[in-house]
Amino acid sequence: MPTQKDDGRYELDPEDGLRRAIVGDWAPEKHLRLQKYVDITRAVRRKFGGNATYIDLYCGSGRARLRKTGEVVEGSALVAATEAMRGRNPYREVIIGDLDPVNVEACEARLNRLRVDNVRAYAGTAEDVATRILPTLHPTGFNLAFLDPFNLESLPFQVIQTLSQAKSMDLLIHVSIMDLQRNVRTLMASGKLNSFAPGWDKKINSAATNPKLVMAVFEYWRSLLSQLGYLVSDNIERVTGNRNQPLYWLVLASKHDLADKLWGEVSQVEPQGRLVL
Numbered sequence: 297m298p299t300q301k302d303d304g305r306y307e308l309d310p311e312d313g314l315r316r317a318i319v320g321d322w323a324p325e326k327h328l329r330l331q332k333y334v335d336i337t338r339a340v341r342r343k344f345g346g347n348a349t350y351i352d353l354y355c356g357s358g359r360a361r362l363r364k365t366g367e368v369v370e371g372s373a374l375v376a377a378t379e380a381m382r383g384r385n386p387y388r389e390v391i392i393g394d395l396d397p398v399n400v401e402a403c404e405a406r407l408n409r410l411r412v413d414n415v416r417a418y419a420g421t422a423e424d425v426a427t428r429i430l431p432t433l434h435p436t437g438f439n440l441a442f443l444d445p446f447n448l449e450s451l452p453f454q455v456i457q458t459l460s461q462a463k464s465m466d467l468l469i470h471v472s473i474m475d476l477q478r479n480v481r482t483l484m485a486s487g488k489l490n491s492f493a494p495g496w497d498k499k500i501n502s503a504a505t506n507p508k509l510v511m512a513v514f515e516y517w518r519s520l521l522s523q524l525g526y527l528v529s530d531n532i533e534r535v536t537g538n539r540n541q542p543l544y545w546l547v548l549a550s551k552h553d554l555a556d557k558l559w560g561e562v563s564q565v566e567p568q569g570r571l572v573l
């Protein structure tokens with residue numbers, strides 16, 4: 297029996313005996329954007345004849361308690377799958393993955409309990425799981441991948457590169473600006489930044505001030521997505537913490553223009569020109 301209480305991030309959920317995460321109170325904001333995007337892309341799923349797949353490569357355990365308020369909330373995969381099931385055009389399949397097998401097991405059990413059809417679950421790094429699932433996706437289907445790592449170190453660009461090989465793959469990506477702000481120089485020195493943003497060292501002046509460096513890395517990362525044929529929405533959802541400190545940005549990338557328009561309708565728009573840390 298795996299231990300359910302590690303490093304204060306998890307506890308047992310008395311309701312179902314499975315692991316749940318203990319998270320910051322801003323998590324519902326992230327889920328709300330995901331939920332709205334799943335809702336607003338209903339017609340797109342219909343257009344693809346129902347061949348739509350939701351992919352969550354950092355799925356967590358599927359349930360969490362907010363640290364401050366104590367409120368218990370569903371995890372991203374449950375939010376997305378149940379929103380799609382509400383009304384027509386649910387996902388034909390839901391793919392979940394997480395590095396931690398206990399999370400994968402809990403998330404899968406919770407999706408099954410909600411009677412979500414065709415759940416496929418994988419334990420492994422996002423990089424590994426992306427490679428495993430790519431050949432199994434419907435060749436002309438519509439996919440939405442939600443990438444929600446704790447930090448940038450867990451988001452190698454290779455994950456995006458692999459997913460981008462699918463014909464239609466919208467990406468909703470959580471970029472931890474807090475992590476970038478705090479650790480950009482350490483990430484540079486250790487070589488780990490190269491995994492998130494390969495080739496940054498040839499394009500970015502590492503002697504720049506911290507805020508300039510953070511913006512330069514972010515913009516460079518966006519340019520890498522563009523090189524893969526992605527339109528990266530200028531509408532970046534900027535989420536701040538209780539003390540108004542920047543926590544993360546939600547970035548939508550897609551290969552079709554409509555996605556940008558739809559995301560603009562559901563995100564709390566922060567035009568790129570005004571993006572500040």
Ligand SMILES: C[S@@+](CC[C@H](N)C(=O)[O-])C[C@H]1O[C@@H](n2cnc3c(N)ncnc32)[C@H](O)[C@@H]1O
Pocket residue numbers: 353354355356357358359370371372373393394395396399420421422423444445446450451
């Ligand atoms: C922010 S949590 C995910 C929360 C979940 N998306 C939600 O909203 O309910 C990040 C998750 O990433 C997992 N993780 C960490 N490193 C990973 C990696 N390299 N590949 C895949 N999952 C990873 C962690 O175990 C954790 O469950």
